Amino acid sequence: MTHSAKALVLHCIDFRFIHEIVHFLKSLKLLDQYDDVSVAGAAKNLADPYDAADKEFVLRQIEIAKKLHGIEQVIVINHLDCGAYGKGTFANVQEERERHLKDLKNAKRIIEQRFDGLMVTPVLARIDERGKVDFEKVA
Numbered sequence: 001m002t003h004s005a006k007a008l009v010l011h012c013i014d015f016r017f018i019h020e021i022v023h024f025l026k027s028l029k030l031l032d033q034y035d036d037v038s039v040a041g042a043a044k045n046l047a048d049p050y051d052a053a054d055k056e057f058v059l060r061q062i063e064i065a066k067k068l069h070g071i072e073q074v075i076v077i078n079h080l081d082c083g084a085y086g087k088g089t090f091a092n093v094q095e096e097r098e099r100h101l102k103d104l105k106n107a108k109r110i111i112e113q114r115f116d117g118l119m120v121t122p123v124l125a126r127i128d129e130r131g132k133v134d135f136e137k138v139a
C-alpha cells in the first residue's frame with residue numbers, strides 16, 4: 001500500500017453523520033483513501049470563521065495532506081441542523097440551505113485560491129426524522 005491518499009474530507013464533528021459519511025465516501029470509492037478533518041461547522045471555518053486561527057488551522061490540514069499524501073481532491077461536507085451555526089438562527093429551511101450553499105461555495109473558492117490544482121467538491125447533508133442521511137453534491 002502506497003502512503004498516499006486521493007482526498008481530504010472536511011466535515012462537522014456531529015456524531016449523527018460520522019457513520020453515514022463513511023458510507024458516502026465508500027460509494028465514491030474513497031474508502032481508506034482519504035484524510036479526515038473533523039471540525040464543528042466544516043465550511044464555516046473557512047467562509048465565516050469564529051476565529052481567524054480556525055481558518056488557518058483547516059487550511060494547514062489541507063496543506064499537510066497535499067504535501068504528505070498527495071491528495072488531489074477536497075470534499076467539504078456541511079449539514080443542515082448544524083449546532084455550529086446556532087440553534088434558531090434561520091427563519092426557515094430555505095434560508096438555512098442558502099446559507100450553507102453560500103459558505104460551501106466560499107470555502108471551495110478559498111481552497112482553490114490557496115492550493116493550485118486541488119478539486120473541491122462541496123456537499124450538503126441532511127438528516128430526516130428517522131435518522132436517514134442524504135448527501136447532495138451542490139456544485
Ligand SMILES: [Zn+2]
Pocket residue numbers: 012013014040041079081082083084
Ligand atoms: Zn454540525
